[in-house]
Amino acid sequence: MALLTILHYPDKRLRKIAKRVAVVDDRIHKLVADMAQTMYEAPGVGLAATQVDVHERVVVIDVSEEKNDLRVLINPEILASSDDQNTYEEGCLSVPGVYDEVDRPARVRVRALDLAGQPYEFDADGLLAVCVQHEIDHLNGKVFVQHLSTLKQTRLKARLRKEQRELERV
Ligand code: GNR
Numbered sequence: 001m002a003l004l005t006i007l008h009y010p011d012k013r014l015r016k017i018a019k020r021v022a023v024v025d026d027r028i029h030k031l032v033a034d035m036a037q038t039m040y041e042a043p044g045v046g047l048a049a050t051q052v053d054v055h056e057r058v059v060v061i062d063v064s065e066e067k068n069d070l071r072v073l074i075n076p077e078i079l080a081s082s083d084d085q086n087t088y089e090e091g092c093l094s095v096p097g098v099y100d101e102v103d104r105p106a107r108v109r110v111r112a113l114d115l116a117g118q119p120y121e122f123d124a125d126g127l128l129a130v131c132v133q134h135e136i137d138h139l140n141g142k143v144f145v146q147h148l149s150t151l152k153q154t155r156l157k158a159r160l161r162k163e164q165r166e167l168e169r170v
């Protein structure tokens with residue numbers, strides 16, 4: 001296993017659209033193991049391959065309290081979304097220190113492939129529903145801050161540029 005480097009917003013590579021996985025082979029198994037280790041170490045409740053500069057449709061999620069319920073989603077798809085929305089204070093390992101409210105469908109039905117390459121489906125609500133949608137956004141080149149107002153995004157970029165300048169001054 002290996003710890004992977006997580007890209008930070010506004011890195012352009014976070015905007016790439018990930019390609020579907022054609023075969024779930026040993027290379028994908030190793031990627032999943034490395035992504036899980038990176039997620040647990042961060043720590044985070046989810047990680048998309050895009051965040052570690054691998055542009056393939058692979059996601060790991062663990063929203064359990066005990067961190068013993070790893071979910072692997074290969075080529076994940078939202079089959080259906082509820083009409084009712086929930087607001088959640090989101091954060092992202094690619095935007096450290098930034099938390100803000102995002103509205104999304106409260107419940108989703110999801111289809112994905114498991115590590116054996118077999119399709120499975122599940123219904124998600126609560127944090128799991130938030131996380132699945134947040135991770136699929138990453139695979140589509142979208143970071144949660146892109147759900148915020150243009151004004152908030154502009155202010156955030158200005159703040160991050162200022163912080164970067166201050167880091168470079170020492
Ligand atoms: O660790 C994470 N926590 C989180 C909290 C609220 C909504 C979404 C998330 S996902 C995030 C990990 C991450 O950046 N995944 O892409």
Ligand code: NI
Pocket residue numbers: 091092093094134138
């Ligand atoms: Ni994220």
